[in-house]
Amino acid sequence: GAVVSQHPSRVICKSGTSVKIECRSLDFQATTMFWYRQFPKQSLMLMATSNEGSKATYEQGVEKDKFLINHASLTLSTLTVTSAHPEDSSFYICSANPGQGRDGYTFGSGTRLTVV
Amino acid sequence: DAKTTQPPSMDCAEGRAANLPCNHSTISGNEYVYWYRQIHSQGPQYIIHGLKNNETNEMASLIITEDRKSSTLILPHATLRDTAVYYCIVVSNTGNQFYFGTGTSLTVIP
Numbered sequence: 001g002a003v004v005s006q007h008p009s010r011v012i013c014k015s016g017t018s019v020k021i022e023c024r025s026l027d028f029q030a031t032t033m034f035w036y037r038q039f040p041k042q043s044l045m046l047m048a049t050s051n052e053g054s055k056a057t058y059e060q061g062v063e064k065d066k067f068l069i070n071h072a073s074l075t076l077s078t079l080t081v082t083s084a085h086p087e088d089s090s091f092y093i094c095s096a097n098p099g100q101g102r103d104g105y106t107f108g109s110g111t112r113l114t115v116v
Numbered sequence: 117d118a119k120t121t122q123p124p125s126m127d128c129a130e131g132r133a134a135n136l137p138c139n140h141s142t143i144s145g146n147e148y149v150y151w152y153r154q155i156h157s158q159g160p161q162y163i164i165h166g167l168k169n170n171e172t173n174e175m176a177s178l179i180i181t182e183d184r185k186s187s188t189l190i191l192p193h194a195t196l197r198d199t200a201v202y203y204c205i206v207v208s209n210t211g212n213q214f215y216f217g218t219g220t221s222l223t224v225i226p
Contacts, residue, residue, distance in 0.1 A: 006159075032212055043203070044160070044216040093159050097212055104150065104162030105214060112157070 002028050002098030006108030013084055013115055021079045021111045023050075023094030029074035030096035035067075038091040038110075050077040050094075084115040119143065119206045125221045128198075134191040136220050138204030141185040147208050149180060151189045153200040154219075160203065163189065194224045 003026040013019050023033055031052045036044040048069055049057040056069035066088075068080040081088055095107040121139045128134040140149060148167050152160040164171055164178045166187075171178045177190040191198055203219040 004159075034213065036216075043218050044154075044214075046213055046215060049213060091157070095159075095214070104152075104165060105212075106162070107152075107159035109159045110157070 002096075002106045004094060004096050004106045004108040006094055006111055008111060009109060010112045011114070013113070015085055015115055016083055018080055018082045019084055019113060021081075021092055021094075021113075023077045023079070023096075023108055025075045025096050025098070025106075028096075028098040030077075030098070031074060033071060033077040033094055033096045034105075035069065035077075035079050036093045036095070038093060044093060047079075050079075052077075081113065084113070086115045089113055089115045119147075119215070120204045120217045122202070122204055122217060122220045124218065125223070127223050127225055128191075128194045130196060130224050130226050131193055134189075134194040134198065134222060134224070136189040136191075136202050136204075136222065137186065138189070139186050140204070140206050143184050143206050144208075147206045149178065149184075149187050150205045150207060150214070151176070151178065152203045152205065153198075154203065155200045163202075194222075196224050196226065198222065199224045 005024045007022045033050040035047045038044045047062045050069045050071040052071045058064045071077040091110050093110040095105050097105045150165040151163040154160045164176050166178045180187045201219040201221050203216050205214050
């Protein structure tokens, strides 16, 4: 089946530093990928839509200068959390649509970010 | 914004069928109903989806009412590994964004 790989699975960083999370589609091309954030005991919240070769589209209330998204190829999207603070600690998940003939939108396994 | 409502939690005895309801009364004609589940600290896993006909696959069955305003996910023989949060999501066939609701936390009891 379609696979989306996320890296790293866990990361701890110091407050004020930046962290990059990668999302790769392993066996299909994705012109669009999606980034979600999930706080403990809460549902997934869509942050932004990543578009290959163009600017990402951010959901209302999500700071585009803080959460930088780059979708430079058809198989890779990156989310960079800039100047991270403890309140940015969360579970970040990406997803992509493998296209017709395959079931559903595929999600990555997530990245647990802890800012200390 | 999420267009679905689900009960926050349910229990099911191991080996019995788990029936998870979802209300999507504002669904429009080109919107599909998708079901995903999430086990703690993992990414959501696709289960099944449908438009208006009932669907069945190796994991579950999806029953959609004739007016499409609600649906039920059926896990025919629940196991302990089915304990998870189950999300019902409505998405347009022309759009890609998934807006998750609060989901149903299913606990399968031995």
